[in-house]
Amino acid sequence: xxxxxxxxxxxxxxxxxxxxxxxxxxxxxxxxxxxxxxxxxxxxxxxxxxxxxxxxxxxxxxxxxxxxxxxxxxxxxxxxxxxxxxxxxxxxxxxxxxxxxxxxxxxxxxxxxxxxxxxxxxxxxxxxxxxxxxxxxxxxxxxxxxxxxxxxxxxxxxxxxxxxxxxxxxxxxxxxxxxxxxxxxxxxxxxxxxxxxxxxxxxxxxxxxxxxxxxxxxxxxxxxxxxxxxxxxxxxxxxxxxxxxxxxxxxxxxxxxxxxxxxxxxxxxxxxxxxxxxxxxxxxxxxxxxxxxxxxxxxxxxxxxxxxxxxxxxxxxxxxxxxxxxxxxxxxxxxxxxxxxxxxxxxxxxxxxxxxxxxxxxxxxxxxxxxxxxxxxxxxxxxxxxxxxxxxxxxxxxxxxxxxxxxxxxxxxxxxxxxxxxxxxxxxxxxxxxxxxxxxxxxxxxxxxxxxxxxxxxxxxxxxxxxxxxxxxxxxxxxxx
RNA sequence: CGGGACGUGGCGAAGUUUGGUAUCGCGCUUGGUUUGGGACCAAGAUGCCGCAGGUUCGAAUCCUGUCGUCCCGACCA
Numbered sequence: 001x002x003x004x005x006x007x008x009x010x011x012x013x014x015x016x017x018x019x020x021x022x023x024x025x026x027x028x029x030x031x032x033x034x035x036x037x038x039x040x041x042x043x044x045x046x047x048x049x050x051x052x053x054x055x056x057x058x059x060x061x062x063x064x065x066x067x068x069x070x071x072x073x074x075x076x077x078x079x080x081x082x083x084x085x086x087x088x089x090x091x092x093x094x095x096x097x098x099x100x101x102x103x104x105x106x107x108x109x110x111x112x113x114x115x116x117x118x119x120x121x122x123x124x125x126x127x128x129x130x131x132x133x134x135x136x137x138x139x140x141x142x143x144x145x146x147x148x149x150x151x152x153x154x155x156x157x158x159x160x161x162x163x164x165x166x167x168x169x170x171x172x173x174x175x176x177x178x179x180x181x182x183x184x185x186x187x188x189x190x191x192x193x194x195x196x197x198x199x200x201x202x203x204x205x206x207x208x209x210x211x212x213x214x215x216x217x218x219x220x221x222x223x224x225x226x227x228x229x230x231x232x233x234x235x236x237x238x239x240x241x242x243x244x245x246x247x248x249x250x251x252x253x254x255x256x257x258x259x260x261x262x263x264x265x266x267x268x269x270x271x272x273x274x275x276x277x278x279x280x281x282x283x284x285x286x287x288x289x290x291x292x293x294x295x296x297x298x299x300x301x302x303x304x305x306x307x308x309x310x311x312x313x314x315x316x317x318x319x320x321x322x323x324x325x326x327x328x329x330x331x332x333x334x335x336x337x338x339x340x341x342x343x344x345x346x347x348x349x350x351x352x353x354x355x356x357x358x359x360x361x362x363x364x365x366x367x368x369x370x371x372x373x374x375x376x377x378x379x380x381x382x383x384x385x386x387x388x389x390x391x392x393x394x395x396x397x398x399x400x401x402x403x404x405x406x407x408x409x410x411x412x413x414x415x416x417x418x419x420x421x422x423x424x425x426x427x428x429x430x431x432x433x434x435x436x437x438x439x440x441x442x443x444x445x446x447x448x449x450x451x452x453x454x455x456x457x458x459x460x461x462x463x464x465x466x467x468x469x470x471x472x473x474x475x476x477x478x479x480x481x
Numbered sequence: 482c483g484g485g486a487c488g489u490g491g492c493g494a495a496g497u498u499u500g501g502u503a504u505c506g507c508g509c510u511u512g513g514u515u516u517g518g519g520a521c522c523a524a525g526a527u528g529c530c531g532c533a534g535g536u537u538c539g540a541a542u543c544c545u546g547u548c549g550u551c552c553c554g555a556c557c558a
Binding site (some may be wrong): 019020021025036037038039040091092095098117146148150151152157158162164173219230231232233234266267268271299300301302303304305331332333335336337338339340342351353354355356363481 | 482501515517518519520525531548549550551552553554555556557
């Protein structure tokens, strides 16, 4: 009874098993990542959520710089006539753009679209600055927000305004541009594995699922706890289609005037959603150490007892010389703090109280396993970095095991239905003839859609899972966000 | 954009059927006692009942519209 009274005080998180969607929203709110505003799909990213984004940004931006990219910043507005220049592109995006029609009280002669993506702006710019083969390549990236007037919205996963990075590169040859598309997919994959501890399936999108205006779209798909796929990054090869539409030509070494070849690639704040749904549990967020705003939280026990706060403060300063550490000196009870920092996914909790000080030790508790270790204070410099690495490694291993346990290989539509019913949602690997009608039929019949044609191809069967004609590819199918 | 649910101090709810003084719990503030898994006592503060119209002597409650949130579908990073 007393326990029941206590539980009522706890900010309830709906258990995943009961309702995964509610679990997700409970976590984003209770971990203080976002706050709703009065505009649908436009959320406040709160300091804790934004700090996670800043770490993602910092690390990824370093990877872009290391591969020779420069940051730029394009305007937010695109004149309608500019957006119209590439017909597939405009057809893809027109349904979800927001328009500016007035400046103050004056109606604009030409309405301006709020960028849903910036290909057209980059193209206009490239048309001006690219004249010679000596001007190529240009390897640009920008960190901005874009607006897409989505009908249904969910924090981080689908918002009307979202933060992202969009890389836009232009090259002399198709070969170079294709290599860039693949290289950046690889950069993303490394980032997901080594920074976010999330395994991904990489491959090409099918024709029907390509980016509007692209020749090919490469994508990274991650599997969430509920067995649904989340597209967490894309890398597009445009050929010279945009260059032709926008008149981007250069004079080659042979004095011939030719069109240039382009790419674009992007990742968004959706990655925060991926972290939540790939690592989180019923106590809240579980953050990979690389992007955790605090990697260690110090919790003084019996803080007003002589020496405790002094020791805790000194210890925190010491930790800060080799990791991101903070102290929770609020007057909440220790139990409250434990729950709060678990909710926020802090990788390691360090408890220090009178008993520990007497013994010159402290208690370390890992967020992911809740494993407790008593460690001599003198050994923290060695123990904590190792523990952070262990947390990362076991998060990755656990996510990978989850992905593998929920990856099914099927040879018929019935088998797909049966497997999903018996084992829950996940990735379904099955063969495909390449016909769009079959792609649609699979979705219709089983509920899973094509996510990508994985690079890691397997010969599961000689024939299409749907029509029985000779198969061209193995496709990764899944229910998706 | 279709189907369903819901908007009441910061949060979660009761009150709406049957119109009549705005309720409860948590949180917050101040003081004190506490502190190894969401502490306790005392005293306080906080409401245009989502918003706009309408009906009525009187609306949180009835009617119309609108905005937002959640869930399920179709579309999308």
